[in-house]
Amino acid sequence: MILLMSDLEQVLKKNQCLAKQLTLGNISSFEGYISNDQQYQDGCYIFRQGDCSDKIFIIKSGSIKSFITSADGNEQVIGFRFPGEVLGLDALDSNKHVSSVVAMENSVICGFTRKYVESLSLIDPVFQKQIISRFSREIIQDYQLLMLINKKTAEQRVAIFLLELLVRMNFDSGQNIHLKLSMSRTDIANYLGLVAETVSRILSRFERLGMITVKKKKLQIIDEQLLINYSTSSQPSQKTIYTATEEGISFPLALLY
Amino acid sequence: MILLMSDLEQVLKKNQCLAKQLTLGNISSFEGYISNDQQYQDGCYIFRQGDCSDKIFIIKSGSIKSFITSADGNEQVIGFRFPGEVLGLDALDSNKHVSSVVAMENSVICGFTRKYVESLSLIDPVFQKQIISRFSREIIQDYQLLMLINKKTAEQRVAIFLLELLVRMNFDSGQNIHLKLSMSRTDIANYLGLVAETVSRILSRFERLGMITVKKKKLQIIDEQLLINYSTSSQPSQKTIYTATEEGISFPLALLY
DNA sequence: CGACTGTTTGAGACGCCTCAACAGATGTGG
DNA sequence: CCACATCTGTTGAGGCGTCTCAAACAGTCG
Numbered sequence: 001m002i003l004l005m006s007d008l009e010q011v012l013k014k015n016q017c018l019a020k021q022l023t024l025g026n027i028s029s030f031e032g033y034i035s036n037d038q039q040y041q042d043g044c045y046i047f048r049q050g051d052c053s054d055k056i057f058i059i060k061s062g063s064i065k066s067f068i069t070s071a072d073g074n075e076q077v078i079g080f081r082f083p084g085e086v087l088g089l090d091a092l093d094s095n096k097h098v099s100s101v102v103a104m105e106n107s108v109i110c111g112f113t114r115k116y117v118e119s120l121s122l123i124d125p126v127f128q129k130q131i132i133s134r135f136s137r138e139i140i141q142d143y144q145l146l147m148l149i150n151k152k153t154a155e156q157r158v159a160i161f162l163l164e165l166l167v168r169m170n171f172d173s174g175q176n177i178h179l180k181l182s183m184s185r186t187d188i189a190n191y192l193g194l195v196a197e198t199v200s201r202i203l204s205r206f207e208r209l210g211m212i213t214v215k216k217k218k219l220q221i222i223d224e225q226l227l228i229n230y231s232t233s234s235q236p237s238q239k240t241i242y243t244a245t246e247e248g249i250s251f252p253l254a255l256l257y
Numbered sequence: 258m259i260l261l262m263s264d265l266e267q268v269l270k271k272n273q274c275l276a277k278q279l280t281l282g283n284i285s286s287f288e289g290y291i292s293n294d295q296q297y298q299d300g301c302y303i304f305r306q307g308d309c310s311d312k313i314f315i316i317k318s319g320s321i322k323s324f325i326t327s328a329d330g331n332e333q334v335i336g337f338r339f340p341g342e343v344l345g346l347d348a349l350d351s352n353k354h355v356s357s358v359v360a361m362e363n364s365v366i367c368g369f370t371r372k373y374v375e376s377l378s379l380i381d382p383v384f385q386k387q388i389i390s391r392f393s394r395e396i397i398q399d400y401q402l403l404m405l406i407n408k409k410t411a412e413q414r415v416a417i418f419l420l421e422l423l424v425r426m427n428f429d430s431g432q433n434i435h436l437k438l439s440m441s442r443t444d445i446a447n448y449l450g451l452v453a454e455t456v457s458r459i460l461s462r463f464e465r466l467g468m469i470t471v472k473k474k475k476l477q478i479i480d481e482q483l484l485i486n487y488s489t490s491s492q493p494s495q496k497t498i499y500t501a502t503e504e505g506i507s508f509p510l511a512l513l514y
Numbered sequence: 515c516g517a518c519t520g521t522t523t524g525a526g527a528c529g530c531c532t533c534a535a536c537a538g539a540t541g542t543g544g
Numbered sequence: 545c546c547a548c549a550t551c552t553g554t555t556g557a558g559g560c561g562t563c564t565c566a567a568a569c570a571g572t573c574g
Contacts, residue, residue, distance in 0.1 A: 068400055068401075068404060070404060070408065071489070072489065074404070074408045076400075076403060076404040076407055076408055078400055078403065089392070089393060089396060090393055090396045090397050090400065091393070092389045092390065092392070092393040093389075093390040093393035093394050093397065094393075098397050098400065099400065118382065118385060118386070118389070121378065121379075121385060122378075122379060122382060122385060125375065125379060128375065128378060128379060129375070131389075132349045132350075132375070132388075132392075133349065133350040135346070135349070135389075135392035135393075135396070136346060136347055136348070136349040136350035136351075136392075137350050138396050139346060139347045139392070139395050139396060139399065140347050140350065140355050142396065142399035142400070142403065143325055143333075143335055143347065143355065143356065143399070144325075145403065146333060146335065146399065146402065146403060146406070147325060147327060147331070147333040149403070149406055149407055149450070150333055150406055150447075150450040151327065151331050151333055153561080153562095154561075154562070184520070184521090185520075185521065185522095186520080186521095190407075193406070193407040194562080194563090195562080195563060195564085196520085196521075196522095197521090197522080197523085197562095197563080197564090198561095198562065198563080200521060200522055200523080201522080201523075203522095204522070204523080216520090216521080216570090216571085232328070232329070410529080410530095411529075411530070441552070441553090442552075442553060442554095443552085443553095451530075451531090452530080452531060452532085453552090453553075453554095454530095454531080454532090454553090454554080454555085455529095455530065455531075457553060457554055457555080458554080458555075460554095461554075461555085473538090473539085473552085473553080
């Protein structure tokens with residue numbers, strides 16, 4: 001029994017690093033403890049819906065989209081993920097992925113087996129807490145997306161989407177923020193429950209209104225406050241207060257609350 | 258250290274019961290290991306959005322709805338839950354509920370503290386596995402609801418909703434199934450991204466077509482196969498195959514795949 | 515250079531929402 | 545017991561937001 005504990009304690013050391021990694025997104029300095037570290041080209045699949053797999057993944061660089069496909073071939077984009085974020089939590093029930101994940105640009109992603117995650121969770125309370133938090137946040141994000149699609153107009157959805165991108169990509173608020181839309185108009189539309197034409201029209205409208213400039217995949221935020229106003233239904237001139245939380249999980253979607 | 262382990266082993270016994278409970282939904286026979294066991298009247302809140310709490314709950318009898326409220330007062334029904342299902346997983350990130358949960362009829366619900374859950378997870382691999390599976394399923398359910406709202410017509414949504422109810426309430430397939438709609442038309446509509454009038458109209462239409470009968474909250478399924486056909490977009494006469502999974506997590510929503 | 519994909523813009527159609535009126539059930543007070 | 549209010553659910557008419565369809569343009573690749 002004592003032998004067992006000493007074994008565990010060895011693994012524990014590794015864990016706390018992984019726990020930190022999950023917490024801080026400070027990924028590159030924990031190479032030694034990561035099993036697979038792999039580069040994916042633009043358009044390559046990390047995994048596909050139906051794949052039997054017990055891995056979860058953390059994005060180190062790049063960006064990916066995840067989506068589910070229905071029997072009739074319909075695709076539903078579930079979300080876009082950026083460095084520091086986790087993939088594959090949906091497979092931990094049946095060891096089968098229910099979504100597909102594809103790189104939107106050249107990306108580096110590392111994976112952990114389910115067994116690894118479970119073992120670490122059993123040993124390290126901090127790591128366990130982190131995993132549970134990740135799950136919980138994933139659920140919260142889904143809730144917010146649900147309300148976005150169900151209750152907001154097309155304009156509001158696009159405005160909120162842009163604001164979400166801003167914080168997910170860790171930009172500071174400020175004037176003239178440049179960001180790259182790594183996903184296509186079709187993907188954005190699908191994610192927001194719209195069609196590509198509607199997204200295009202609204203982006204053009206926002207540009208005419210002086211809120212943004214768009215040129216292909218290059219997007220510049222000119223007037224963030226105006227964008228925030230557009231994202232809220234009623235008062236276009238009210239001040240919106242950011243409820244700052246420990247991590248940038250959902251600042252702009254938090255506008256929904 | 259040995260003392261510690263013996264302490265843990267004591268708790269372990271309890272755990273495996275709780276693990277079973279989570280697995281099988283065979284709830285009533287594990288009274289001794291459940292902390293709080295509480296009765297809620299129709300319309301009473303189990304918890305409210307914003308409540309600081311670290312509890313998760315399991316429904317023993319009755320039915321509940323969970324929803325989130327936006328800043329402008331908009332409500333979005335997230336889901337309906339029935340006996341054996343879990344509530345409150347969204348609070349395990351920040352120890353603050355992001356959704357509200359209210360009983361739709363007199364219900365019995367028991368709660369566990371986060372600490373309890375975490376401790377058990379650390380000790381009992383089976384329990385830990387169960388908790389992770391629950392999280393994973395919650396995410397999968399959200400994905401499916403997303404696709405439902407984003408990609409299906411109003412008729413399909415209602416058809417799928419009825420089929421989902423059927424399996425969630427553990428009815429066998431068959432002719433002339435009676436079930437009770439414990440939620441209001443407004444709640445159904447909100448859940449499906451519609452308005453109450455649309456739901457009412459579609460239910461009436463389904464009745465005219467001989468698929469169901471509705472009288473207030475009493476609903477009878479006359480022709481389940483026809484309902485299944487309606488839930489799929491294209492071919493109204495194709496045979497739909499149920500992919501049977503271990504537990505009734507999402508049979509009818511699985512029609513989406 | 516042509517073929518192809520992704521994006522933009524316009525015109526028209528349609529599905530669902532909005533608004534309104536009504537019916538049925540339930541509860542309350544006289 | 546009835547009159548009245550209230551609440552949920554039903555049904556109809558009209559309006560609007562988004563989709564559909566179509567065309568043109570830009571960028572990329574062979």
